[in-house]
Amino acid sequence: MQGRPLWPPAPYKTNHMTPKQKNLIVRTITGVLFVAIMVAGFLNATAMLVLFSIITAMTLWEYTGLVNDRVANVNVNRFISTVGGVYFFIAVALWSVDVVRGFAVMIPYVLTIIYLMISELYAKNKDAVTNMAYTMLGQMYIAMPFALINILAFKRDAEGNFCGYDMLLPLSIFILLWSNDTGAYCCGSLFGKHKLFPRISPGKTWEGSIGGGIFAVIIAGIIGYLANMGDTPHTLNIYEWLGLGAVVVIFGTWGDLVESLFKRTLGVKDSGNILPGHGGMMDRFDSSLIAIPAAVIYLYSLTLF
Secondary structure, three states: OOOOOOOOOOOOOOOOHHHHHHHHHHHHHHHHHHHHHHHHHHHHHHHHHHHHHHHHHHHHHHHHHHHHOOOOOOOOOOHHHHHHHHHHHHHHHHOOOOOOOOOOHHHHHHHHHHHHHHHHHHHOOHHHHHHHHHHHHHHHHHHHHHHHHHHHHEEEOOOOOOEOOOHHHHHHHHHHHHHHHHHHHHHHHHHHOOOOOOEEEEEEHHHHHHHHHHHHHHHHHHHHHHHHHOOOOOOHHHHHHHHHHHHHHHHHHHHHHHHHHHHHHHHHOOOOOOEEOOOOOOHHOOOOOHHHHHHHHHHHHHOOO
């Protein structure tokens, strides 16, 4: 019986994955772990405070390191800036749960900001004003939004007294942002033709943004419906949940673009590499840094009208 010659041997076939396939697997694993940690972090107030203290510290540390490495003649005080931002988060949390009352809890943070400004007189940096500007930007752009998540998480009654922890409201901000990203990616991949903001983010399209927005608002409606099914309805009714969804979509998209502008200005593709396949902390929380303050303003606006 005639068969295949014994020599030369048949070439060995391998099933090695391509770099793109490997990256997809890494992104998926990282994404699943990230979502699991975030959801677990909102299960109780203590976990939330610990989680976002760490997130605030890691994001500020990444930001200051990125600025120091990429901007000429700038040397932001990484340690003091990070400690100050974390303290600001904790101070707002303590005020939110009525552990402390009045302005006294903010005095150490104010002193930190004063120190960071005055220290430039003695640091002999070549561009002290730019140094101060990047220092204050870190506090405004990163520390403030993360601190404001306490306003979403801790409920107050009509008299302004602390009355409980609401995990659904702050968690929903991230659920809506994830829904918007997922919908935008799917719709953009299938139908994307018209660039949303080509100067800053060439990959984003109007079709993707609109599709992501519609999907996120639908998710907001579902959350609102489920939250108001029981005997104790949520603070927000279903229409207010729909409004929250729209606010998060619009300002979350702007938040994404603002971080893209920041990275483009510094000439980097990713803010870091701490999250395999997803870049850095700023890359992961970019949308929320604008969406959280916008959500707080929206919720306070509901009480005015």
